[in-house]
Amino acid sequence: MSNLQEQANQLEQALRESKEFQDLKQAYEAVMSDEIAKQMFENFRETQLNLQEKHMQGQDISEEEIEKARQIVETVQQHDAISKLMEEEQKLNNVINEISQTITKPLEELYGAAE
Amino acid sequence: MSNLQEQANQLEQALRESKEFQDLKQAYEAVMSDEIAKQMFENFRETQLNLQEKHMQGQDISEEEIEKARQIVETVQQHDAISKLMEEEQKLNNVINEISQTITKPLEELYGAAE
Ligand SMILES: [Ca+2]
Ligand SMILES: [Ca+2]
Numbered sequence: 001m002s003n004l005q006e007q008a009n010q011l012e013q014a015l016r017e018s019k020e021f022q023d024l025k026q027a028y029e030a031v032m033s034d035e036i037a038k039q040m041f042e043n044f045r046e047t048q049l050n051l052q053e054k055h056m057q058g059q060d061i062s063e064e065e066i067e068k069a070r071q072i073v074e075t076v077q078q079h080d081a082i083s084k085l086m087e088e089e090q091k092l093n094n095v096i097n098e099i100s101q102t103i104t105k106p107l108e109e110l111y112g113a114a115e
Numbered sequence: 116m117s118n119l120q121e122q123a124n125q126l127e128q129a130l131r132e133s134k135e136f137q138d139l140k141q142a143y144e145a146v147m148s149d150e151i152a153k154q155m156f157e158n159f160r161e162t163q164l165n166l167q168e169k170h171m172q173g174q175d176i177s178e179e180e181i182e183k184a185r186q187i188v189e190t191v192q193q194h195d196a197i198s199k200l201m202e203e204e205q206k207l208n209n210v211i212n213e214i215s216q217t218i219t220k221p222l223e224e225l226y227g228a229a230e
Contacts, residue, residue: 004133004210007126008217014122016221025225058173092222095119099218102123104211106131110140 011099020095024088030081037081044076126214135210139203145196152196159191 001009015021031037047069054061076082116124130136146152162184169176191197 002133004126004129004214005217007122007129008214011119011122011126012218012220014119015218018117018119021221028225096219099119099123100215102120103127103130103214105127106136107207110143 015095015099018095020088020092024085024092027081027085027088031085034081037079040076040079041082041085044072044082047072130210130214133210135203135207139200139207142196142200142203146200149196152194155191155194156197156200159187159197162187 031041051061051065051069076086146156166176166180166184191201
């Protein structure tokens with residue numbers, strides 16, 4: 001195994017063991033173990049993904065669709081377990097963004113040096 | 116420093132020392148040290164970025180712009196130092212994609228488990 005792959009595996013292990021990932025896992029499992037929360041969350045994710053897909057394909061998104069999505073967001077935000085999960089997702093996103101910024105530093109330095 | 120940040124730093128160091136990054140660095144410096152190649156490459160990158168930006172903002176891209184971009188790509192591909200650089204960029208992209216797949220495995224497992 002290359003040193004690069006070994007270091008990537010070690011980082012993956014550290015992420016898996018991190019408080020942020022463990023908190024996310026717990027919040028995710030709490031939602032998934034509640035049938036109503038699970039359905040609400042899956043409905044929310046499906047709506048988000050559909051809108052994202054339409055947006056990326058340059059398709060028009062109707063007023064009704066935007067309004068429906070807005071209502072779904074409002075509803076899930078009021079559900080304690082789901083809003084907790086979304087909060088933990090955001091925290092892990094921040095961690096991953098920081099990691100990503102760290103490991104792409106060599107590229108930034110290389111391409112930035114030309115400015 | 117958290118174990119996570121320490122592992123990210125070690126991975127960054129491994130990437131910096133990798134053959135793929137060193138080869139990219141060498142290819143980049145070869146292009147940057149040749150005034151004509153440098154200008155061609157920067158013109159190419161600017162054109163790509165402009166088109167990407169327009170695309171992401173949903174702006175129309177004219178036939179002329181597409182044709183101009185196609186010609187620029189053709190020209191830079193025929194320049195040995197630039198095509199070498201583009202090849203090394205592709206190789207490093209592959210490395211970074213592999214790293215990214217490795218470190219997001221915990222998330223994939225968590226969210227995949229619900230299917
Ligand atoms: Ca420049
Ligand atoms: Ca390590």
